[in-house]
Structure formats: C-alpha cells, structure tokens
Amino acid sequence: MNDQTYIGNIGKKPTFEFNEHTGKARLQFSLAVNKRYQDRESGEWRDGRTLWLNVVAFGPVAENASNLSSGDPVVVIGELVDNSFTVTDDDGQSREIPRTEVRAKIVTADTRKAAITVARQPRREHTGSTTAPEPAA
Known part of the structure; x- marks a missing residue:
C-alpha cells in the first residue's frame, strides 16, 4: 500500500463524468499544495513553491466529492x-x-479551514444470507 496524504486547495473547477458504459463515476481536479516555512532570519512564515497535482477519483469517492468547487481546501489520500x-x-x-x-x-x-456536513449514503444490499447460521446440535 503506497497511499500518501496531500493537503491543499482545488485549482480550477473539478470535472465530474458518469460513464454510462461502465456505470462508474469519475471526478478529476488539480490540487495546489503549498509548503509553508518559517524564515530563519526574520521569523516570518512564508509560502514555498506551489506543487500542482492532478487528482482522479472513481465510483462512490467521485460521487461523494462531486460537490467540491475551485478553491475548496481538501485532504486527499491516494496513490x-x-x-x-x-x-x-x-x-x-x-x-x-x-x-x-x-x-x-x-x-x-x-x-481546519472548512466545515463539513455528513450525509450518509444508503447501505448497499449484499447477496446471500444476512442471518447467522444455526449452531450445530
């Protein structure tokens, strides 16, 4: 597992697509990651160079994040x-x-920069029994 955490702001407006052939949602956006550092001489905080990352999400992750906009502060965990x-x-x-x-x-x-509201998705139905097996006699 090579997952990393990236914290930054969304660049331009994310694009959301739903592929009718595969039935999967896809969300793509650019992420601006700024490293802040403290200047040793002045003691002031400064912004370092901006690193731009392309981010893509699929399926439920894409659907649940489809309401994000440019400038939104986000945390992305991925590979x-x-x-x-x-x-x-x-x-x-x-x-x-x-x-x-x-x-x-x-x-x-x-x-740290935005409030969130949680809207739980309905549970997906699983195939098979949902009850525990009867104990052996």
Whole structure:
C-alpha cells in the first residue's frame, strides 16, 4: 500500500463524468499544495513553491466529492500513478508525454479551514444470507 496524504486547495473547477458504459463515476481536479516555512532570519512564515497535482477519483469517492468547487481546501489520500503515454508526431517521431496523477481513495474537506456536513449514503444490499447460521446440535 503506497497511499500518501496531500493537503491543499482545488485549482480550477473539478470535472465530474458518469460513464454510462461502465456505470462508474469519475471526478478529476488539480490540487495546489503549498509548503509553508518559517524564515530563519526574520521569523516570518512564508509560502514555498506551489506543487500542482492532478487528482482522479472513481465510483462512490467521485460521487461523494462531486460537490467540491475551485478553491475548496481538501485532504486527499491516494496513490501516485504513472499514466504517461506515447504520441507520434506528423513526421513519425514518437515521444513520451509524462503524466503522473494521484488516484484518490479518500477526498474530504480540510476541517481546519472548512466545515463539513455528513450525509450518509444508503447501505448497499449484499447477496446471500444476512442471518447467522444455526449452531450445530
């Protein structure tokens, strides 16, 4: 398990799609992660360079986070995934386009900066018996 935690603000408005063929929801957004540090000479807090991450979530995680907007403070837990791909130019030359994204397993509001309201999803029905087996006599 290579899950990491990323805390930042959503960049531009997230895109939410529902694939009718697979029946899965997909949410994608950019995440701005700023590292703050204290200047040793002045003692003042400063913002470091912004790291921009592409985040993608699927299924219930995507559906439950679909109401997020740009600027929202969020916490994302997920795994870095390499989605690099190769393109061929008009002259026949191939080149790789590097693309790394965070495959989110959890997306939630950063409660240090935002309040949340919990709306529980209805439980999914499971196949099979929901009762315990009778004890053997």
